[in-house]
Amino acid sequence: MLIEFTKMHGLGNDFMVIDLVTQRLHLTKELVALLGDRHLGIGFDQLLIVEPPSRPDVDFRYRIFNKDGSEVQQCGNGARCFARFVQARKLSFKQRIRVETASGIITLSTDDYGWVKVDMGKPKFEPDEIPFTPKTITKVQNSYRLNVDGTPVTLYVANMGNPHAVIKVDDVLTAEVEKLGKAIESHPAFPERVNVGFMQVMNNRHIRLRVYERGVGETQACGTGACAAVATGVREGWLDEGVDIRAQLYGGSLAIRWQEGYPVYMTGPATFVYEGVFSPEGLMAGAGLKFAPAQSSEEHRSDEGHPYHE
Numbered sequence: 033m034l035i036e037f038t039k040m041h042g043l044g045n046d047f048m049v050i051d052l053v054t055q056r057l058h059l060t061k062e063l064v065a066l067l068g069d070r071h072l073g074i075g076f077d078q079l080l081i082v083e084p085p086s087r088p089d090v091d092f093r094y095r096i097f098n099k100d101g102s103e104v105q106q107c108g109n110g111a112r113c114f115a116r117f118v119q120a121r122k123l124s125f126k127q128r129i130r131v132e133t134a135s136g137i138i139t140l141s142t143d144d145y146g147w148v149k150v151d152m153g154k155p156k157f158e159p160d161e162i163p164f165t166p167k168t169i170t171k172v173q174n175s176y177r178l179n180v181d182g183t184p185v186t187l188y189v190a191n192m193g194n195p196h197a198v199i200k201v202d203d204v205l206t207a208e209v210e211k212l213g214k215a216i217e218s219h220p221a222f223p224e225r226v227n228v229g230f231m232q233v234m235n236n237r238h239i240r241l242r243v244y245e246r247g248v249g250e251t252q253a254c255g256t257g258a259c260a261a262v263a264t265g266v267r268e269g270w271l272d273e274g275v276d277i278r279a280q281l282y283g284g285s286l287a288i289r290w291q292e293g294y295p296v297y298m299t300g301p302a303t304f305v306y307e308g309v310f311s312p313e314g315l316m317a318g319a320g321l322k323f324a325p326a327q328s329s330e331e332h333r334s335d336e337g338h339p340y341h342e
């Protein structure tokens with residue numbers, strides 16, 4: 033059985049997109065992680081799945097998996113690619129589509145130039161909405177002091193459908209994204225793990241942002257991370273309210289707009305890379321061969337002399 037897929041990206045945050053409206057595929061965590069492997073599979077930051085809706089008032093169900101195989105609630109760059117994908121595959125002829133995600137309904141609108149505007153819903157900031165459950169909460173106004181491997185780190189928390197921690201830094205280029213991002217992503221204070229954004233405020237309408245994503249590591253761009261950072265910046269008074277803020281990521285810029293009490297709006301591009309097919313059985317069999325212990329010396333005679341032959 034061959035499954036068709038499309039490779040896409042949103043500002044370098046890359047995706048494999050699979051239409052499960054017209055195709056059938058049994059997804060397991062192992063298969064997703066194998067597909068996400070850049071050596072053994074196709075390679076992506078997230079796998080996006082298009083499914084028929086489970087309710088009459090939406091057009092599709094949008095499911096998201098991180099490259100480690102974990103299913104997550106939201107992906108902003110993926111949402112823009114999702115909109116362009118369903119139009120290109122002629123699964124929808126609407127310019128405005130409503131999709132259900134694990135964290136609620138979002139609305140996607142495309143324009144004639146390939147840009148997509150997404151109503152990402154309202155941000156949430158309460159610790160139990162993240163979830164953020166430190167043993168002791170040290171709160172200074174809206175920020176929290178968290179002990180990370182013995183070092184106190186000041187961070188903000190926001191839920192954009194998925195959990196985010198936001199750290200304000202003087203310079204994104206020198207921020208300890210790998211070290212701190214990794215430690216905070218799996219910190220016990222975040223029971224569902226967390227995406228960690230490092231935000232530099234350039235002026236009241238421009239931020240730079242790097243994000244260490246849950247289940248992936250640092251990516252070239254994170255849409256929900258940009259929304260969480262801008263919402264935090266507006267709430268703190270560092271950024272202007274109700275106007276487009278330029279969120280500059282490694283892979284390019286998004287326009288993010290937020291006003292207290294309203295949803296966050298994200299506008300940006302979505303890019304097609306290529307189309308292909310894969311065989312789930314073939315992939316799984318290949319992975320099995322790689323890790324299976326040798327059964328008999330007869331079967332594995334051709335391995336003799338190979339540097340890794342035991």
Ligand SMILES: N[C@@H](CCC[C@H](N)C(=O)O)C(=O)O
Pocket residue numbers: 045077078098104105106107108109110194195227245246247248251253254255256257
């Ligand atoms: N790249 C995404 C976010 C994908 C999910 C995230 N890693 C999570 O685990 O919540 C985006 O553009 O928002």
